[in-house]
Amino acid sequence: MSEIVVVYELDKPVSGHTSAAGSPDAERFPRRVHAAPAAPGRPDAAGPRTLCGKDTFAMEKAHGQPPERPGAPWYPAEYASVVCPDCDAVMEI
Template structure:
């Protein structure tokens, strides 16, 4: 899989993992990390659905990119909240 966009499914404030994109002191928490195909013609914008089929509209796009084969597609600090369905699609 050559290009993916990492998106964060955010939980309501009060969860345990702060998002790296938190701005203005607002508490935003990552519930699950998903992968999505890029939007047509825009490799840094997310498509409408994740690889597991969830709508990306309310998700936050992450800055994470990987260019080396064999490295994880997600940031290491979120390994425990990676969507297993998205991960399975990328691994195939």
């Protein structure tokens, strides 16, 4: 399989604390974790669609790269509960 990029489909912003400037900081958490093929010629950027067919335009790239160890999950362990089942099924092939 070609290079894979892990991307996050984010929830709506959750209000955090108010900064010194008076504007609230917003924190966004992954609603779903997807896998996407890397963009042609850019292994650090996601292609236009995830493996399950969703548009990656509004998604955020995960920090780091998926581990290349055999048997290691392709997604960050802390987000195992929100992994896209369709992307995961394709990654298992």
